Amino acid sequence: MSAYHFECTVCGARYEAADTKYVCPRHGDAGILDTRLISRAGIAKPGADSPRSIWRYLALLPIEPANIEPLLAKPTPFTSVGWTPLYRASRLGSRLGLSNLYIKDDGRNPSASFKDRASAFVVAKAIEHGEKIITTASSGNAGAALACISAAVGLPAVIFVPAAAPQAKVAQLLMFGATVLLVKGTYDDAFDLCLAASKEFGWYCRNTAYNPFTVEGKKTVSFEIAEQLGWRAPHRVFVGVGDGNIISGVWKGFQDLLTLGWIDRMPRLYGVQAAGSAACYNAWREGQATGRPAPLKPVEARTIADSISVGLPRDGLRAVRAVRETGGAFITVGDDDILKAMKTLAQQAAVFAEPAGSVGFAGLQKMAHQVGRDETVVVIVTGSGLKDVPAAMQAAGSARVIEPKLSAVEAIAGQFEN
Numbered sequence: 560m561s562a563y564h565f566e567c568t569v570c571g572a573r574y575e576a577a578d579t580k581y582v583c584p585r586h587g588d589a590g591i592l593d594t595r596l597i598s599r600a601g602i603a604k605p606g607a608d609s610p611r612s613i614w615r616y617l618a619l620l621p622i623e624p625a626n627i628e629p630l631l632a633k634p635t636p637f638t639s640v641g642w643t644p645l646y647r648a649s650r651l652g653s654r655l656g657l658s659n660l661y662i663k664d665d666g667r668n669p670s671a672s673f674k675d676r677a678s679a680f681v682v683a684k685a686i687e688h689g690e691k692i693i694t695t696a697s698s699g700n701a702g703a704a705l706a707c708i709s710a711a712v713g714l715p716a717v718i719f720v721p722a723a724a725p726q727a728k729v730a731q732l733l734m735f736g737a738t739v740l741l742v743k744g745t746y747d748d749a750f751d752l753c754l755a756a757s758k759e760f761g762w763y764c765r766n767t768a769y770n771p772f773t774v775e776g777k778k779t780v781s782f783e784i785a786e787q788l789g790w791r792a793p794h795r796v797f798v799g800v801g802d803g804n805i806i807s808g809v810w811k812g813f814q815d816l817l818t819l820g821w822i823d824r825m826p827r828l829y830g831v832q833a834a835g836s837a838a839c840y841n842a843w844r845e846g847q848a849t850g851r852p853a854p855l856k857p858v859e860a861r862t863i864a865d866s867i868s869v870g871l872p873r874d875g876l877r878a879v880r881a882v883r884e885t886g887g888a889f890i891t892v893g894d895d896d897i898l899k900a901m902k903t904l905a906q907q908a909a910v911f912a913e914p915a916g917s918v919g920f921a922g923l924q925k926m927a928h929q930v931g932r933d934e935t936v937v938v939i940v941t942g943s944g945l946k947d948v949p950a951a952m953q954a955a956g957s958a959r960v961i962e963p964k965l966s967a968v969e970a971i972a973g974q975f976e977n
């Protein structure tokens with residue numbers, strides 16, 4: 560399926576795919592475009608021989624399959640994005656009084672975060688358009704994902720990250736051979752600089768909530784969740800929110816499935832933000848109080864969860880809509896809750912998440928008492944714990960140091976009795 564048009568998320572204006580590359584010309588950089596497939600007639604559900612990756616759903620993505628056929632012909636990290644495990648977390652669920660709790664582990668992507676979904680699809684679009692150089696600004700994961708997928712297909716990448724980005728993410732960028740620019744400033748500074756460079760030098764820009772196709776890659780998570788549940792929608796989905804692009808993608812994916820009739824209802828979406836970076840939560844709550852959509856106001860972002868530390872969410876409008884229109888909620892959690900959630904997730908469900916990756920679960924913990932025991936609940940883990948080892952050590956505490964003597968082991972052996 561290749562035929563699509565764009566619709567501005569601000570004013571609703573419609574554009575042909577050939578008429579604009581990134582945003583609504585009337586709204587400039589704020590005019591994020593939604594992509595609408597023109598026809599869905601005759602699309603069949605994936606079968607037994609469909610790839611076990613996001614490319615399983617090629618028929619639901621706005622791209623001409625023939626244009627990326629060579630990329631799909633052989634296994635590479637490009638072809639192994641997505642189709643991540645959906646674990647049934649029984650032990651964790653019973654602690655919360657939930658019989659049907661699932662964890663979607665997107666730390667299991669090639670560069671170890673959810674961002675691979677977006678980067679893979681944007682790289683596919685770059686190849687389709689014959690772009691020569693690709694660029695993005697990132698707090699870390701989007702850049703690592705783009706560097707990884709670009710390396711897989713042999714496309715040069717220029718990545719702008721704030722100089723304070725976690726070391727593991729910068730290491731990934733360098734290892735994958737991207738040109739790495741550490742910007743002395745915030746993510747917002749990196750974003751603006753990347754945009755200016757893209758315009759000046761003609762590089763293809765993947766920036767989140769600027770390039771319209773990131774959401775298209777991200778929506779595949781909902782296709783997978785529904786299919787892994789036997790083509791059923793869960794009752795509730797919890798996910799961490801920074802810029803709001805992931806939750807917008809989750810919404811889009813379930814909307815597509817509803818339109819196709821492959822699921823029969825929309826799940827409630829829960830956006831979880833760090834209390835120190837809660838611009839979407841604030842706007843959502845104000846909207847609940849007044850009954851009218853409230854504007855997003857910038858905050859001074861401070862949280863241990865670097866991947867969701869955002870002053871003014873770039874896709875906040877859509878994120879708030881996703882929550883409001885599905886009857887979900889925004890939830891805030893403190894940094895202590897996040898560290899505790901990391902540990903609980905790892906110990907009770909064996910999933911090791913980075914701080915932002917465990918935020919969805921921290922949000923569920925906070926409101927589990929309002930969820931019916933038999934409801935199907937999905938928590939999306941968005942990034943691996945190996946992305947931020949210092950934070951993990953903060954959550955885990957330190958290990959015992961002992962003399963190399965059996966008597967030193969004896970002291971702990973007692974704790975396993977009964």
Ligand SMILES: *Cc1c(COP(=O)(O)O)cnc(C)c1O
Nearest residue numbers: 700801802803804805866941942
């Ligand atoms: C980017 C990211 C998020 C948040 O996604 P947004 O689209 O910015 O809301 C959450 N967790 C991780 C690990 C991320 O990298």
Ligand SMILES: [Zn+2]
Nearest residue numbers: 567570583586
């Ligand atoms: Zn517009």
